[in-house]
Amino acid sequence: TFYMEADYGRSRVFRQDGDPEDVIQEAIDTCPVDCIHWVDYTKLKNLEDERQYQVIPRAGLPIDRSIVAAKIKERKLARKRRKKRT
Known part of the structure; x- marks a missing residue:
């Protein structure tokens, strides 16, 4: 798919x-x-x-650029947190 x-x-x-x-x-x-x-x-x-930081919208839904930027930032922070734990 x-x-x-x-x-x-x-x-x-x-x-x-x-x-x-x-x-x-x-x-x-x-x-x-x-x-x-x-x-x-x-x-x-x-x-x-x-x-790895791409945000893929669900098919048929409009793209809100601010939400995309927030999700990218969130993923980067989560990755940093995981690296600090190890």
Whole structure:
């Protein structure tokens, strides 16, 4: 299952193991903007780290920029707190 993130120019997969490879390949082949592609597993961790503070709205809901900024700040503070505990 994927969701298009228009603000970031990419899509996001919610269940990377949710469908058989042929169904995933069909989604890749039929994507009108070529936003779906295979990613080497060894690069996945870096890609996930790059987007750790992204706030992804639920589909169909309007985006409130102040809420997005607050959530990003909240996630950063939570991460700092977790690092202090260890």
